[in-house]
Amino acid sequence: xxxxxxxxxxxxxxxxxxxxxxxRQRPLTPAGRQxxxxxxxxxxxxxxxxxxxxxxxxxxxxxxxELLRRAGLCKRVEESDVLAPGGDFEAWxxxxxxxxxxxxxxxxxxxxxxxxxxxxxxxxxxxxxxQRLVLKKAGVLGLTLPARGSPLARSAxxxxxxxxxxxx
Amino acid sequence: xxxxxxxxxxxxxxxxxxxxxxxRQRPLTPAGRQxxxxxxxxxxxxxxxxxxxxxxxxxxxxxxxELLRRAGLCKRVEESDVLAPGGDFEAWxxxxxxxxxxxxxxxxxxxxxxxxxxxxxxxxxxxxxxQRLVLKKAGVLGLTLPARGSPLARSAxxxxxxxxxxxx
Numbered sequence: 555x556x557x558x559x560x561x562x563x564x565x566x567x568x569x570x571x572x573x574x575x576x577x578r579q580r581p582l583t584p585a586g587r588q589x590x591x592x593x594x595x596x597x598x599x600x601x602x603x604x605x606x607x608x609x610x611x612x613x614x615x616x617x618x619x620e621l622l623r624r625a626g627l628c629k630r631v632e633e634s635d636v637l638a639p640g641g642d643f644e645a646w647x648x649x650x651x652x653x654x655x656x657x658x659x660x661x662x663x664x665x666x667x668x669x670x671x672x673x674x675x676x677x678x679x680x681x682x683x684x685q686r687l688v689l690k691k692a693g694v695l696g697l698t699l700p701a702r703g704s705p706l707a708r709s710a711x712x713x714x715x716x717x718x719x720x721x722x
Numbered sequence: 723x724x725x726x727x728x729x730x731x732x733x734x735x736x737x738x739x740x741x742x743x744x745x746r747q748r749p750l751t752p753a754g755r756q757x758x759x760x761x762x763x764x765x766x767x768x769x770x771x772x773x774x775x776x777x778x779x780x781x782x783x784x785x786x787x788e789l790l791r792r793a794g795l796c797k798r799v800e801e802s803d804v805l806a807p808g809g810d811f812e813a814w815x816x817x818x819x820x821x822x823x824x825x826x827x828x829x830x831x832x833x834x835x836x837x838x839x840x841x842x843x844x845x846x847x848x849x850x851x852x853q854r855l856v857l858k859k860a861g862v863l864g865l866t867l868p869a870r871g872s873p874l875a876r877s878a879x880x881x882x883x884x885x886x887x888x889x890x
Contacts, residue, residue, distance in 0.1 A: 600886065679854045686847045688866070688880035698856070712856035714882040718768065722890055 558654055560678075560709075561597075561604065561663040562671045562695040563622065566590030568614035578612045578638075589717050590618050590692045594625035596720050597694070604628040605658055608649075609665040610637035618692070619665040628663065637666040643674055650705075671695065681707030690716035726822055728846075728877075729765075729772065729831040730839045730863040731790065734758030736782040746780045746806075757885055758786050758860045762793035764888050765862070772796040773826060776817075777833040778805035786860070787833040796831065805834040811842055818873075839863065849875030858884035 567586030571577055582590060607628040609619035619631040636646040646664075653659055664671070673683035675695050689695060696713030699705040735754030739745055750758065775796040777787035787799040804814040814832075821827055832839070841851035843863050857863060864881030867873040 599890075676848075680848050680852060684848060684875075686878050688878050707852075710854050710856050711882060712884070713887055714879060715887055716880070719881055719883055720887060722767075 556660050557701045558650075558659075558699040558705075559661045560697045560699055561602070561661070561713075562675055562689070562697070563593075563618065563663060563665045564668055564671055564689050564691055564693050565610070565612070565614040565618040565665060566593075566621075566692040568691075581613050582617045586614075586691065587617070587621065589721075590621045591625070592721050593692045593694070593717050594622045594627060597622070598625045598627055602627060603661065604663040605661050606632070606653060607663045607665065608632050608634050608637060610639075610641070610667060611635060612638060612667070615665045615667065622663065622665070637664060637670075639667050639670065641666070641670060643670075643677065646674075647705075675711065677707070678705050678709040679707070679711045687714060688716075689714070690718075692717045694720065724828050725869045726818075726827075726867040726873075727829045728865045728867055729770070729829070729881075730843055730857070730865070731761075731786065731831060731833045732836055732839055732857050732859055732861050733778070733780070733782040733786040733833060734761075734789075734860040736859075749781050750785045754782075754859065755785070755789065757889075758789045759793070760889050761860045761862070761885050762790045762795060765790070766793045766795055770795060771829065772831040773829050774800070774821060775831045775833065776800050776802050776805060778807075778809070778835060779803060780806060780835070783833050783835065790831065790833070805832060805838075807835050807838065809834070809838060811838075811845065814842070815874075843879065845875075846873050846877040847875070847879045855882060856884075857882070858886075860885045862888065 566582045568580045609615050611633040636642050672687040672689050676683045693716040698710045700708050734750045736748045777783050779801040804810050840855040844851045861884040866878045868876050
């Protein structure tokens with residue numbers, strides 16, 4: 555296997571939670587769409603292209619993923635419940651092992667939620683989730699997973715940035 | 723005390739190490755100066771201002787620190803051997819405790835070297851150095867240290883970016 559570059563993107567700004575409505579349907583706000591689109595264009599300008607993009611099925615995540623796709627960052631968006639809140643990290647690791655086996659699969663993007671995204675990054679980099687990584691909405695984490703063996707506690711973190719730092 | 727925002731900046735690109743010359747005198751290359759200056763301007767555009775800037779006394783670090791000062795990021799540069807390669811983290815922690823006691827001291831910048839800068843960040847965030855943070859030359863780490871008590875294994879990481887991600 556090759557080392558895998560893994561990008562974790564938190565969904566953009568969504569409306570306030572409303573207990574009378576289904577939280578899974580909560581969409582991005584107009585400002586959230588605009589800022590997420592700007593981040594997507596910025597990543598595209600950095601010559602990023604993802605060989606795969608897996609998104610949480612919640613609307614604020616799929617809308618974020620779709621904005622990444624429209625900016626030319628990936629060919630298609632795949633949805634998976636492992637990225638929904640309370641999702642299953644071990645199930646994702648199994649999915650990842652399979653994904654990495656395909657030739658040309660080197661750069662992967664996950665679109666999801668806090669606190670899971672930071673916790674997953676901490677598991678990959680340091681081996682335990684400590685909730686010490688601050689990932690703002692439409693923010694990006696970048697990791698390098700080693701070519702061989704488990705990525706747990708063996709990956710490197712090369713990027714952690716909120717939109718403020720990515721955008722002019 | 724207030725929470726402290728701590729920025730760790732790695733010196734810019736310097737010439738190749740030459741065993742016949744004093745490594746402490748190795749200067750930034752013209753390209754290194756240019757890129758470091760661009761990062762300094764970008765941090766200034768982000769409205770950062772440091773209440774203190776402590777630099778390694780090695781020339782490639784003091785030149786980096788001076789470019790930050792000239793961009794308006796701090797009033798003056800202080801040099802300290804604790805930031806030289808092989809420097810003393812515990813001695814810096816003692817210096818920090820003292821520094822934080824002064825009113826108006828909230829945002830601090832350190833200019834230094836790898837692998838120490840990443841190791842210090844890991845100590846502050848996760849409690850042990852694991853060399854899993856990738857900080858390129860003229861790259862920036864941003865941490866928030868808690869208002870009270872030891873910052874060890876209790877700080878948050880909100881920024882890790884090489885110049886590539888900070889600059890257009």
